[in-house]
Amino acid sequence: MGYSMEIYSAAKKSMENRRLLAEQELDVRRDELVMRIPRVQKIEQELVHISVAAARSVFSGGDKESELSALKEKSLVLQDELKNILKENDLPENYLDPWYNCRECRDTGYVDGRMCTCMKQLVRQTAYEELNRISPLSLCSFESFDTGYYSKEKKAAGDMSEYDYMSKVFRFCKRYAMQFDEYSEGLLFSGKTGLGKTHLSLAIASSVIENGYGVVYVSAPNILSRLESSQFSGRSVERTEDEQLLQECDLLIIDDLGTEFVTKFTQAAIYNIINTRLNSGKPVIISTNLSTKELEDVYGNRMVSRIVGVLRKIEFYGSDIRQMKKMKK
Ligand SMILES: Nc1ncnc2c1ncn2[C@@H]1O[C@H](COP(=O)(O)OP(=O)(O)OP(=O)(O)O)[C@@H](O)[C@H]1O
Ligand SMILES: [Mg+2]
Ligand SMILES: [Zn+2]
Numbered sequence: 001m002g003y004s005m006e007i008y009s010a011a012k013k014s015m016e017n018r019r020l021l022a023e024q025e026l027d028v029r030r031d032e033l034v035m036r037i038p039r040v041q042k043i044e045q046e047l048v049h050i051s052v053a054a055a056r057s058v059f060s061g062g063d064k065e066s067e068l069s070a071l072k073e074k075s076l077v078l079q080d081e082l083k084n085i086l087k088e089n090d091l092p093e094n095y096l097d098p099w100y101n102c103r104e105c106r107d108t109g110y111v112d113g114r115m116c117t118c119m120k121q122l123v124r125q126t127a128y129e130e131l132n133r134i135s136p137l138s139l140c141s142f143e144s145f146d147t148g149y150y151s152k153e154k155k156a157a158g159d160m161s162e163y164d165y166m167s168k169v170f171r172f173c174k175r176y177a178m179q180f181d182e183y184s185e186g187l188l189f190s191g192k193t194g195l196g197k198t199h200l201s202l203a204i205a206s207s208v209i210e211n212g213y214g215v216v217y218v219s220a221p222n223i224l225s226r227l228e229s230s231q232f233s234g235r236s237v238e239r240t241e242d243e244q245l246l247q248e249c250d251l252l253i254i255d256d257l258g259t260e261f262v263t264k265f266t267q268a269a270i271y272n273i274i275n276t277r278l279n280s281g282k283p284v285i286i287s288t289n290l291s292t293k294e295l296e297d298v299y300g301n302r303m304v305s306r307i308v309g310v311l312r313k314i315e316f317y318g319s320d321i322r323q324m325k326k327m328k329k
Pocket of ligand 1: 140144145146147149191192193194195196197198199200256288289321322325
């Protein structure tokens, strides 16, 4: 696992809202029922009195046992009466209990101190929405990836047409996403602008999230300037949280490597992130429109040979699809 703190706290907040909503709905149901059948309120009040009396009896001297069993008897009679009222009015037995979304955790998100499956689902959903906010996933899915944009005439690698070649890339990425687990290999997407590198990495991201993994998608310029500004403004907690997240998520996607403003700091930071992921064997997908040679010029031989040595390199071929789409409009 591994999602940002923002995502966890947003998910917690929605869970809390679910619980509150269930409780508010109960209040509305109860008020409405009491209006119709005032006896319901009487019974509920008496039940409260009984439990107060029972608690008091436990702490006082005297013949506790017979006192308690009398109270228990009274309480059972009242509960029965309430049940009957509900039944006679064709209402379900749990009409006067909160209707939680999840019975396991009663919408608290936790069972015995562990995250409930419903909470995990909510965290995933929140991560998905967050990613969607950055870049509309619906626009960058496998379904919306159209191999028709690649030429059937122009040759890509070897003897294949760009179309055949990119269809293979597409199938590979789909399979990669479907079979993704913590042992998956890392990928290096390289190629000129507008060929679908970001599109396919987002498609992989959403499918991997759907399968329950923690995915962090960042663009190199954004994350580096974020790390840099927290470094130099002394917000070290933030920086540590960010770095932890980058290191611990199941899949890290670094988009647009090489388009950031390169400084000694960014060089060291990117090396650090990538190297730590590679050392711990955690998958990373990097996209760049620089060639290996150009990457070396920017980051030096040491980092680039690590990246090229460990990640599976996937070249993208074709003509700028961003341009083609603009022309069509
Ligand atoms: N095969 C495709 N089918 C449909 N839309 C595509 C395809 N490839 C790319 N696009 C669309 O074209 C635009 C540019 O693609 P994308 O952002 O993936 O390019 P890129 O390779 O990441 O380019 P850059 O190097 O500039 O970041 C996007 O709107 C994307 O959704
Ligand atoms: Mg891109
Ligand atoms: Zn639950």
